[in-house]
Amino acid sequence: MTQRLLVVASVLALLLVASVMPAESGVKMTQVQPELAKKLQTVLDQALETSGTMGASAAVIMPDGRIWTGVSGMSDPDTPVTADMLFDMGSTGKNLFAALVLDLAEEGLLSLDDPINKYLPPYPNVNGAITIRQLLNHTSGLYMWVEHPRSPFRKPYNEIDFEKWWTADEIFSTLGGEPYFSPGEGWRYTQAGYYLGRLIVEQVTGSTVPAEVQKRLLDPLDIHGMLLDLKEPVSANYRIAHNWVDTNGDGVPEDVSARSRNWINSLSGILYYATMEDLAKWLHGLHQGKVLSQASLDEMLDFYSPIPDEGLAGYGLGTEHVVFGDVEMWGHKGSIPGYRAGVYYLPQFKATLALAINSDSDEKGFAMFTPLLEVVFTHTATESGCTPTNAGGTVPPAIAICSVTFVVNGVEQVVRGGDTLPLSAGDEVRFKEAEIYVGTFSGNGGEACVDLAPWDQNGQEIESGRLGTHNLAVSPGLATITGPDRTQIVGENWRRIVAVLNHWPPGRTKDSDCAGGRCERDDRIVIELR
Known part of the structure; x- marks a missing residue:
């Protein structure tokens, strides 16, 4: 002043x-x-x-x-x-x-x-x-x-x-x-x-x-x-x-x-x-x-x-x-x-x-x-559009995906569940970040990551296009998980991208496949492509 x-x-x-x-x-x-x-x-x-x-x-x-x-x-x-x-x-x-x-x-x-x-x-x-x-x-x-x-x-x-x-x-x-x-x-x-x-x-x-x-x-x-x-x-x-x-x-x-x-x-x-x-x-x-x-x-x-x-x-x-x-x-x-x-x-x-x-x-x-x-x-959480849509977890905190940011041919695009992402075969796409929300302080935190993968017209995951974030320690509120610095080329058979939020409560062994109940898949959003 x-x-x-x-x-x-x-x-x-x-x-x-x-x-x-x-x-x-x-x-x-x-x-x-x-x-x-x-x-x-x-x-x-x-x-x-x-x-x-x-x-x-x-x-x-x-x-x-x-x-x-x-x-x-x-x-x-x-x-x-x-x-x-x-x-x-x-x-x-x-x-x-x-x-x-x-x-x-x-x-x-x-x-x-x-x-x-x-x-x-x-x-x-x-x-x-x-x-x-x-x-x-x-x-x-x-x-x-x-x-x-x-x-x-x-x-x-x-x-x-x-x-x-x-x-x-x-x-x-x-x-x-x-x-x-x-x-x-x-x-x-x-x-x-x-x-x-x-x-x-x-x-x-x-x-x-x-x-x-x-x-x-x-x-x-x-x-x-x-x-x-x-x-x-x-x-x-x-x-x-x-x-x-x-x-x-x-x-x-x-x-x-x-x-x-x-x-x-x-x-x-x-x-x-x-x-x-x-x-x-x-x-x-x-x-x-x-x-x-x-x-x-x-x-x-x-x-x-x-x-x-x-x-x-x-x-x-x-x-x-x-x-x-x-x-x-x-x-x-x-x-x-x-x-x-x-x-x-x-x-x-x-x-x-x-x-x-x-x-x-x-x-x-x-x-x-x-x-x-x-x-x-x-x-x-509700106002942020972050209410869990597929909350399979039973251990608080219930966490949810708010939005996902992609970079398509050099241009950022922010999408939420149910949105359509304009992609065509041959486009360059990079998963930049995901915003997540922890909606209660009654839990003990833990760690989380977001996995993204393209799916084909038969509802099958396309393994070659799979991307995931690094693990992030979670606490109540909004948080951003950054994606890998890697670009994918959109294939002819891509029809949608599914983002899954994996949560490891304290004491759970980190396993990217959540095998044996080692983590909870607390939320997922489906992004249609056109």
Whole structure:
């Protein structure tokens, strides 16, 4: 992005607009098909009932850009959750903040490898040699003040001083502690890094983080409905889902929405509220390349691994790397009193899912992702034209051939099952690649290959024309298997080409003929010739 100078008047104008009137996001995305919407809503309702949580809001953006938004349950006993209600994103906001820092780096206002003492004064228990990158990927070693015995997070909820606004000096002196390790020599999740990062952003921009997030990240995506600055008066036009917390340990949650958020806003520094539609649009747009350069996205997805967190495969810059079954997910989750939220982009499916609840349970909230993901996976397979047509396999995952690409006399031709491929005797044809789809994460992967062979008018395979791919390790989503770099000459007796998808579940001996049940022929398509 080109360098933009921000004068005081424009900052004030931005803050005034952001704090007084929530604008409706301008991007109008096409809704998903009614059948899919019904499935997703049914699953959300069932998941809410099973979890026992108060209310939930969700959004899904499919690979074709169509969107679904759904809600279930109650904000308070008299008010159902609605799709325009905002939920506290918690630490999900770290994803937005890291993207902001990367945008500033693109502009040359800072470098990820700058030491923080270039921008900040000394603070107790803070090593000035820590780099900005280490703040964002939690390799700084900074103490996590949430764990301090005097932290509000360690007190009974009703004993918290909700009106208190914590200063930086108070945080690092009163709630600080010895670093866990020297910078770059380990990984430990800590809020302190993002707090210091916020101070650096304010230093280099002369502005506020909310104003910069809106201008640099959300405006390009035409997203205008997030609440980013709770220091300003919150307009009554914002509808915020009430949050529920068990305040006294009796197992009964209470509505705490009337309590001041000063304490947690000052400790966090990046406390944002969003509808799930806007949250999904944000992450989807980010990974569609509409905000940052590819080089910056690569930095964001440079995951530190392994890390001592059973739920994560790695952590990048404000981005969790989650492997769910065999499905990769990039995004972030957040836990804050009375809210749980998360948003993830699924690169194998090119889909995005956002979910939030207004209850105080990690286990119940994040478990609701699973049934929604199942619907997304299944529907993506169907939409891709990849439903298995001859699924003889019994071991998940069920995999299917989406399309086959040939090169005929130097021209690429993409065909699916039932299509006709224009070939004549003497033509040169090369099998370039096949696109396959694994439609569920409940299986254990394995390997697959695609065999192609011409058949004659009597339904007999012509062995001399047989071609096959190399084996490919399979995981959920779309994948491309490349064919051999070999050209065949179409014979007079060629009438059709049959493509067979062979799948070897883990532990099966690889045998190109699938003899003795060593593999499963999970799909096949027939391509007529003319």
